[in-house]
Amino acid sequence: MPNKNKSFLPGAGLEHSIELLREAPKVQENLPDGIPNFGIGELETLELLAPHVFGRAARLDDSQALAHMDPPTPWITWATTLWNARLNQNLLHPATAPFAIEAEKKVMDWLVPFYGMNEGHMCSGSTIANLTALWAARDTKGIEKVVASNAAHISIEKAAKILGLPYEQVATNAKGQIDPNKIGDISNACLVLTAGTTATGVIDLLSLAGQAKWTHVDAAWAGPLRLSQTHAQLLDGIDKADSVAVSAHKWLFQPKDSALIMLRDVDVANSAISFGGGYLATPNVGVQGSRGASAIPLLATLIAWGKEGIADRIDHSMSMASVLATELSKEDNISLWAMPETGVTVFRPLTMSTEAFSQRLPDGMFSHCVLDGEKWVRSVAANPLADIDKIILAVQEAVRR
Ligand SMILES: *Cc1c(COP(=O)(O)O)cnc(C)c1O
Numbered sequence: 579m580p581n582k583n584k585s586f587l588p589g590a591g592l593e594h595s596i597e598l599l600r601e602a603p604k605v606q607e608n609l610p611d612g613i614p615n616f617g618i619g620e621l622e623t624l625e626l627l628a629p630h631v632f633g634r635a636a637r638l639d640d641s642q643a644l645a646h647m648d649p650p651t652p653w654i655t656w657a658t659t660l661w662n663a664r665l666n667q668n669l670l671h672p673a674t675a676p677f678a679i680e681a682e683k684k685v686m687d688w689l690v691p692f693y694g695m696n697e698g699h700m701c702s703g704s705t706i707a708n709l710t711a712l713w714a715a716r717d718t719k720g721i722e723k724v725v726a727s728n729a730a731h732i733s734i735e736k737a738a739k740i741l742g743l744p745y746e747q748v749a750t751n752a753k754g755q756i757d758p759n760k761i762g763d764i765s766n767a768c769l770v771l772t773a774g775t776t777a778t779g780v781i782d783l784l785s786l787a788g789q790a791k792w793t794h795v796d797a798a799w800a801g802p803l804r805l806s807q808t809h810a811q812l813l814d815g816i817d818k819a820d821s822v823a824v825s826a827h828k829w830l831f832q833p834k835d836s837a838l839i840m841l842r843d844v845d846v847a848n849s850a851i852s853f854g855g856g857y858l859a860t861p862n863v864g865v866q867g868s869r870g871a872s873a874i875p876l877l878a879t880l881i882a883w884g885k886e887g888i889a890d891r892i893d894h895s896m897s898m899a900s901v902l903a904t905e906l907s908k909e910d911n912i913s914l915w916a917m918p919e920t921g922v923t924v925f926r927p928l929t930m931s932t933e934a935f936s937q938r939l940p941d942g943m944f945s946h947c948v949l950d951g952e953k954w955v956r957s958v959a960a961n962p963l964a965d966i967d968k969i970i971l972a973v974q975e976a977v978r979r
Pocket of ligand 1: 692702703704705706731772773774775776796797798799803825837
């Protein structure tokens with residue numbers, strides 16, 4: 579029987595895990611069938627798994643990676659996430675997590691004014707944040723339906739379904755925004771506006787905020803633009819919403835699972851989405867029960883980089899998207915869907931299929947989306963470490979070849 583304390587507390591094993599992280603080995607041995615009856619020990623397990631974990635995962639910080647809303651994460655979030663795993667605090671139980679609760683409050687207090695909101699909490703993703711918002715809308719305002727554009731994220735339809743609310747999809751206009759002329763009666767509805775649609779990054783007309791019984795802005799992707807001097811005005815009008823969702827594990831460079839649900843009227847909303855319970859010292863607010871201290875890596879990033887540091891990285895991503903789109907627009911054989919509004923560039927080749935074109939490009943450079951039944955190439959500028967000149971060259975070679 580191995581020493582049981584040793585299996586909880588590392589000797590040199592933790593340093594070795596960091597060495598493996600730096601080396602990112604790729605040569606893989608087959609994993610054993612099933613799970614062994616008697617464990618092989620921690621060090622051997624790290625050696626066995628490292629090549630699989632590092633070798634079979636996309637490198638989101640690669641200079642050619644400009645594909646997904648998942649960003650590379652700064653190393654300070656690796657360090658603080660390790661601290662979190664070591665402590666395993668639970669935000670559900672203040673006694674286990676006094677500092678983590680304070681960290682979350684600090685992060686939320688700093689972020690909410692950018693959106694005109696008053697309070698909020700963190701959760702595992704905008705899927706949960708959107709569900710939380712629609713739940714608050716239903717139980718405080720008695721909304722009777724959920725209205726969003728057909729470019730809204732699937733989590734909105736999911737939330738409507740979970741909450742037992744009818745879901746109304748509104749057609750988009752030529753720009754890909756919810757078409758204001760096609761929105762029916764929303765006096766008893768929750769209107770969901772998207773700030774940065776998942777497929778094309780388009781922002782709905784935020785001047786519509788405040789016109790329904792409840793307005794929720796799904797800013798999962800583009801919300802962090804609010805921190806940028808240069809781009810904040812793209813989200814003007816968001817402060818008229820009743821609730822806002824942002825995924826910090828997208829453009830705030832956080833590891834999963836990190837998102838924010840922000841609310842205008844905290845007392846009203848929290849009364850609807852907060853539950854006491856015999857064993858809980860304080861009420862459980864929101865959808866999740868136990869949840870980790872994802873505020874700590876976020877707080878660490880905000881302190882280490884500052885507002886300007888975050889904004890610089892976002893601005894740089896935005897300019898990469900702009901340069902990419904400008905170059906694409908000069909190519910005769912490429913159709914650019916539109917100039918990117920929030921770092922998402924969508925285009926397709928005219929002389930070959932999107933599939934054939936994509937096969938000429940390195941894996942992980944771009945992703946795809948389907949618009950009006952056509953497959954398009956999609957680039958998301960979430961990786962500030964991308965080499966945009968190299969990427970443009972690769973596209974030019976692929977399309978001219
Ligand atoms: C990514 C995304 C979501 C879902 O967020 P998760 O953090 O993945 O749960 C919701 N809405 C939009 C617009 C998104 O881009």
